[in-house]
Amino acid sequence: MTTYYKFSEYLKKRFGCRVHKVTVDAAFSCPNIDGTLSKEGCIFCNNYSFSPAVRKKNITLEQQISEGIEYGRKRYRAKKFIVYFQPYSNTYAPVKVLKKRYDVLRKFPDIAGIAIGTRPDLIDEEKLNLIETYTKYYEVWMEYGLQSVNDTTLKLINRNHTYADFLKAIDITKNRGLKICAHVIIGLPGETKEDAIKTARECSHIRLDGIKIHPLYIVKGTVLEKMFLEGKYRPLEMENFVEITAEFIAHLNPEMVIQRLTADCPQEMLVAPLWIRQKQQMIKEIEKKMLRDNLSQGKGLNNDS
Secondary structure: OOOOOEHHHHHHHHHOOOEEEEEEOOOOOOOOOOOOOOOOOOOOOOHHHHOHHHHOOOOOHHHHHHHHHHHHHHHHOOOEEEEEEOOOOOOOOOHHHHHHHHHHHHHOOOEEEEEEEEOHHHOOHHHHHHHHHHHHOOEEEEEEEEEOOOHHHHHHOOOOOOHHHHHHHHHHHOOOOOEEEEEEEEOOOOOOHHHHHHHHHHHHHOOOOEEEEEEOOEEOOOHHHHHHHOOOOOOOOHHHHHHHHHHHHHOOOOOOEEEEOOOOOOOOOEEEOHHHHOHHHHHHHHHHHHHHOOOOOOHHHHHHO
């Protein structure tokens, strides 16, 4: 029994074959770490910990794509590929620079899609006009880091943008043929299950195309690590994460694609919780919880009404 709309299911329907996502580092930065907004970044942020592309040094963008495609063909027998501009903020540059880096994709005929990860306060009409031109050749996903709809939480984690900034980004991105995905985090400091469900309801209300759900984990060299060591933050246990995530999914519009439920972190960087390394078990536990409680994506919205 399918309890939620999986990205693998969506891709199979959309492209009719196995599709592999190739993650690349296009050498962008972020205003939340370069001093424009802040030098500290988000309290949990260490791009090395969550993006494999950042761990590859001195490799050109073209080489990253080529190697990623070759790996996807051999490992997963993929026939088409989505290039994911993941680390940092991938619209944080003048339009001419963005075009030059995005255009590298044109050298690879098997690329079917582009995913651009960025902050909601780093998009505007000019940039979107450029990005929209790629919809003639690719399926294009704009992936905006939201994390929470709670402005108090956003301030606490040093996001340096507001939920209103996110809504503005969604408003100017819609009706361009672009897919929109939000990134949210479960287990943020001070947030309850009710706070998480509120975020789910809001994402459903504004009719996003997709969502990525991440458990909050602690990596070395972050403000969150300091908070953890000082006893100011305690991460969720797996059981708590499973419970909250199951309810979160139940409050998502059933047409919204859930692109991920897990997170990746190199063992040498991870401080806590150690259970995030048990990715498959975590997914199975969420699915078991939903079946056990008779939950499915969208069911919570029906109950609310």
